[in-house]
Amino acid sequence: MKVIFLDNVKGVAKRDEIKDVKDGYAKNFLFKKKLALEATSANIQALEEKKQKNKEREDKKIAEARELAEKLNKVGVTIVGKGGDTGKLYGAITSSEIAKALADAGLEIDKKDIALKDPIKEPGEFSVKVKIFMDINAHVKVIVKAD
Numbered sequence: 506m507k508v509i510f511l512d513n514v515k516g517v518a519k520r521d522e523i524k525d526v527k528d529g530y531a532k533n534f535l536f537k538k539k540l541a542l543e544a545t546s547a548n549i550q551a552l553e554e555k556k557q558k559n560k561e562r563e564d565k566k567i568a569e570a571r572e573l574a575e576k577l578n579k580v581g582v583t584i585v586g587k588g589g590d591t592g593k594l595y596g597a598i599t600s601s602e603i604a605k606a607l608a609d610a611g612l613e614i615d616k617k618d619i620a621l622k623d624p625i626k627e628p629g630e631f632s633v634k635v636k637i638f639m640d641i642n643a644h645v646k647v648i649v650k651a652d
Contacts, residue, residue: 506531507544509552514540521552570638573612577635577643582606588628588651597624598649603633607645625649 506528510518514535518524523544526535535541542548584606586594600619607614620634620642628651635643 508535508541509544509548510535510541512540521556523549523552566638567641570641574637574641574643576612577607577614577637577645580607580610580612581646581648582610583648583650585650585652586628592651593627594625594649594651597626598647599624603645603647606647 507523507525508531510520510522510524513519517526526541531541531543536543582603584598584602586596586598588594599616600621601616603619603621604614604616614635618636620636625631625647628649631647631649632644633647635645637643
């Protein structure tokens with residue numbers, strides 16, 4: 506019997522796959538636990554429509570992410586931290602402060618998406634990587650000044 510899997514079944518199939526399974530396995534296990542549907546033409550058509558909508562949604566997200574990456578690559582933010590006579594900052598500039606500076610510039614980025622290896626502890630110009638979506642990244646120019 507051909508079935509459409511609604512969820513991942515370990516060792517058998519992944520979600521949205523169409524596979525042949527034994528009738529008893531389908532009726533007594535997969536259908537009762539709502540892990541699969543019978544692969545009728547209506548169900549197959551509904552699955553194809555669902556896959557198409559998901560693809561369109563993902564394409565839209567990718568386009569938005571690329572647009573945001575272009576904006577971020579062009580943007581530079583300046584952060585002023587308290588510094589001493591030695592040229593070092595008293596505190597450190599963290600990803601949350603960079604996210605706040607980007608928000609002030611009109612770009613909402615979550616601080617978890619800012620890939621800062623170590624906090625910035627001295628004045629200067631830095632390129633900070635921002636993870637946007639899947640494998641789409643941007644680099645923001647961060648200028649740190651001591652007051």
